[in-house]
């Protein structure tokens with residue numbers, strides 16, 4: 001089960017994969033030469049020392065295997081634990097997994113199919129448990145007993161991973177833990193409770209969303225599966241693309257809800273009230289006010305900037321990383337062997353979601369270039385833009401630019417962002433203009449223009465059809481609502497529905513650019529409330545009576561949530577303690593990130609309550625956050641958002657990073673995009689987050705600016721795999737994460753990653769679909785559980801001392 005017995009399936013070919021943690025370079029150069037120099041550094045006579053080391057380097061492993069020694073050495077290890085203890089730097093008097101130790105009983109229990117929860121807490125911690133805890137839920141272990149019933153013993157056994165030996169901090173006293181530790185864990189626990197409150201009240205949790213219920217109807221219905229798992233055959237099915245089968249007349253549009261109406265509260269957030277009760281009391285949930293929100297945020301800010309908390313979180317994260325390294329060292333072969341035995345699946349045919357793509361940059365440059373040339377050849381006389389008081393045809397536009405179709409190339413298009421955009425978000429934004437011309441952006445990349453977004457719809461149809469052909473790739477597109485006028489929603493919805501941009505492989509997120517200062521300067525808005533109103537009033541109207549905006553109602557069924565976008569590196573220090581209401585915010589300065597996020601959150605919270613009541617899908621908040629700028633942004637997103645995009649600044653605030661780990665908040669990361677804008681690839685914290693077990697996925701951000709190939713998402717994975725030396729299992733785990741983070745309906749996720757995906761640990765894993773071995777899932781699950789139990793355990797002392 002555990003220990004160091006060499007895996008029988010270990011083959012020469014596997015050994016040739018470099019170890020992940022091996023520091024030496026030049027592995028593919030002259031092996032012989034390197035081996036000699038290695039021998040010269042160490043004492044060549046010290047054979048024993050070499051043969052019992054578990055840290056076989058690549059060259060060690062290769063040469064030992066050639067001589068057949070490695071198998072012997074590992075067998076030797078198996079039977080000789082004492083020397084292993086000293087080898088791993090652990091004290092040999094500690095009970096070990098094998099041999100005659102008190103923990104043998106526990107090990108055999110685990111082998112019999114009962115997960116070894118007892119061992120997660122160290123002995124000293126268990127013995128110091130307060131009496132109250134004995135009957136607490138922690139000791140009931142609900143999930144473990146049920147898992148033992150549902151899963152067969154074999155499966156639990158096969159998910160056991162090797163972690164060397166169990167060390168026990170027996171040298172510590174059995175008294176109550178130190179006050180400092182109790183305080184630190186209590187603040188972790190408090191922060192988590194705060195987030196829980198904000199998430200639950202805004203109905204952003206998975207199970208609160210009506211679309212995740214089993215009876216949710218998806219129209220058009222999802223494609224029929226072509227693989228029959230029961231008899232392992234591929235069935236021929238003909239699936240019509242959604243754009244062909246979609247018919248607006250088939251859509252059910254509910255009528256008016258007479259029981260509930262909406263108005264503004266004292267923070268100028270839309271809230272609901274019951275129309276029947278005389279006093280017009282607020283209906284539905286009561287979410288935190290702006291003041292409460294800033295108080296809560298202040299609490300987390302003060303903890304996360306506190307010295308001891310910082311170093312505490314830093315140490316936990318370091319521990320998680322070290323634990324991963326040990327796990328990976330000891331179990332890599334087993335993992336690969338399991339995924340090799342899994343028929344049919346590999347990285348290419350597991351479902352993956354591009355969790356963060358901006359729609360107007362969803363095609364690659366070559367695609368856009370081909371499209372522009374095609375239009376110039378075939379519809380040059382089409383009237384496309386109103387400029388300088390007259391309507392111009394496409395040909396006239398290009399004449400005014402002194403360009404012909406022949407001149408066009410990727411170089412003249414100049415939309416790649418690699419070199420001159422670093423720390424220059426302003427320059428990056430200009431890259432959206434083909435040939436540096438805003439009029440071409442307006443013609444080809446806008447939904448609301450003279451041709452009603454016809455060209456962008458055509459190119460989107462092509463991109464969607466590529467996605468559908470790839471079958472396993474899916475995208476969550478960000479599309480803008482600016483908040484300049486309330487009719488934006490209807491125009492956008494009509495654009496999507498009329499052009500039938502509806503696909504099983506696509507879901508939408510609404511991105512709200514933080515551009516108040518620009519609108520204010522140009523006189524489009526009076527104050528910040530004008531923006532809130534334009535964004536949310538139509539949504540409340542359509543929820544009250546879908547028949548008032550039928551197309552918007554249909555579009556919203558395909559919308560997952562909201563994103564908040566713009567340059568985070570703009571200065572937004574808070575300059576006052578108390579914030580004015582949105583109608584009073586009429587200065588030329590942009591409101592801070594945290595303030596804008598609150599107004600998104602609070603309005604979404606009310607809206608969700610109403611939508612859930614009516615059985616409509618609810619919306620989540622998944623903003624761009626922690627890409628640049630003030631790390632405070634991450635704290636407000638920790639409370640308000642279900643997931644975030646980027647998050648690279650978490651590396652600077654370990655305490656908040658630890659919180660993101662414990663709550664498994666989804667982070668859609670785009671190292672290639674960061675590389676062009678804010679952080680070079682080698683410094684990107686992605687690989688550390690991944691090792692530590694944060695819930696990360698890979699996404700492309702802007703294929704138009706960053707990618708060179710027809711499959712931007714695969715390109716993103718491919719670069720990451722090569723730079724960070726990700727294994728196939730790692731990539732499949734990332735793909736699984738991306739599906740979990742995404743906003744597809746539970747019914748579809750079930751088809752993609754397994755029937756029980758909502759369950760924790762190996763119960764929720766379906767190797768046949770995800771290609772992630774149980775052993776990996778089990779490692780992640782037990783590691784997280786351990787941390788959560790520690791939090792619960794130590795913080796329980798605080799409540800105990802407080803109640804005395």
Ligand SMILES: [Zn+2]
Pocket residue numbers: 356358624645701702
């Ligand atoms: Zn982005």
